[in-house]
Amino acid sequence: MNKIEVRGLSKSYKERRKKRRSPGDCGYRHGCPVLQDLDFRIEEGSFTCFIGPSGCGKSTLFRIMAGFEKPTTGEVLVDGVPISGPSTRHIFVFQEDGLFPWMTAMENVALGAGRFSDPVEREREIRDFLDMVGLKGFENHYPHELSGGMRRRAEVARALIANPEILLMDEPFGALDFITRLQMREEMVNVHQMFDSTILFITHDIDEALQLGDRIIMLSGRPSSVKADIPLPFPHPRDLAIGEMASLRKEIYFHIGIHAAL
Ligand SMILES: Nc1ncnc2c1ncn2[C@@H]1O[C@H](COP(=O)(O)OP(=O)(O)OP(=O)(O)O)[C@@H](O)[C@H]1O
Ligand SMILES: [Mg+2]
Secondary structure: OEEEEEEEEEEEEOOOOOOOOOOOOOOOOOOEEEEEEEEEEEEOOOEEEEEOOOOOOHHHHHHHHOOOOOOOEEEEEEOOEEOOOOOOOEEEEOOOOOOOOOOOHHHHHHOOOOOOOOHHHHHHHHHHHHHHOOOOOOOOOOHHHOOHHHHHHHHHHHHHHOOOOEEEEEOOOOOOOHHHHHHHHHHHHHHHHHOOOEEEEEOOOHHHHHHHOOEEEEEOOOOEOEEEEEEOOOOOOOOOOOHHHHHHHHHHHHHOOOOOOO
C-alpha cells in the first residue's frame, strides 16, 4: 500500500535580487527552479534512500513532504490525503543540530516518548534508546557537553522512540565518524525491522544507501528530477563486495560518473 504519493511536484524560490544580475543569478524570471515535476510513490513500511548532488533540492523535498514548506505546483498525499502542514505523525531529523540546548539528553529524548503513559516504563524506554545509540552514561549531559556525533545520536534516539508513521531523516549520520556511522547503519537496519515506520533517508554515501534501503531514488542536479529509481530487494545483512550487490554498486558509481576509486 502507498503511504506517500508525490504528484507533479515542482518548487521554485523567488529571487532576492531583482535589478542587477549577480554571478549566482539563475536567470529565471519567475524564480529559481529547484525541483521539477517529481512523481513517485512510497510504499508503507519501506526504507527509501535519496541521493543527489549537493544543492539539488533534497532537503527542500523533505521539508515539503513534512509539510513545513509548500510546493510551487503539485502535491504530496499521505494515506491518500493531501498534506496541509506539519504533523506529529511525521518526524523530521534535520541536517543541522535539532536538540534543545537547555534540556539534557534524557529530557530531549523524553520529548519523543509521549506514547508511554507510565512514567517508570517511559524512563526505562528513554534509557534503552539512549543506550542503543551509545549514550549510556550521558543521560544528564546538556547538548553543549556532548560531541557533535553524540548530539546527532541523541536526536536519532528522540525520533526513533516516537515510533512515527513517517520518519524523514536528512543526512542524520553525515557528521559522524566512520566507525560510529557503520554502527548507526546497523542500528537503523534493526530499527527498520523492529518498527513499522516508513523511512525516508537522505545520504551522500552510496554505500550507506545500498546497505540500508529497500530502494534508492537518485535525483539529478538542479532543477532536480528523478534520475533513477533503483529497487534493492536484498536481505540483510548485505555484503556490498559480492554478487549482485557488487555489480549494482559499480553501476551506480558509473551512473554518477565515478569510474575509479571503487
Ligand atoms: N529558503 C530558501 N530560499 C531560497 N533558496 C533556497 C531556500 N532553501 C533552499 N534554497 C535553494 O534551493 C537549492 C536546494 O537546496 P537544498 O538545501 O534543498 O539542497 P540539498 O540537496 O539538501 O543540498 P545538500 O546536499 O548540500 O544538503 C539550493 O540552491 C538552495 O540555495
Ligand atoms: Mg540538504
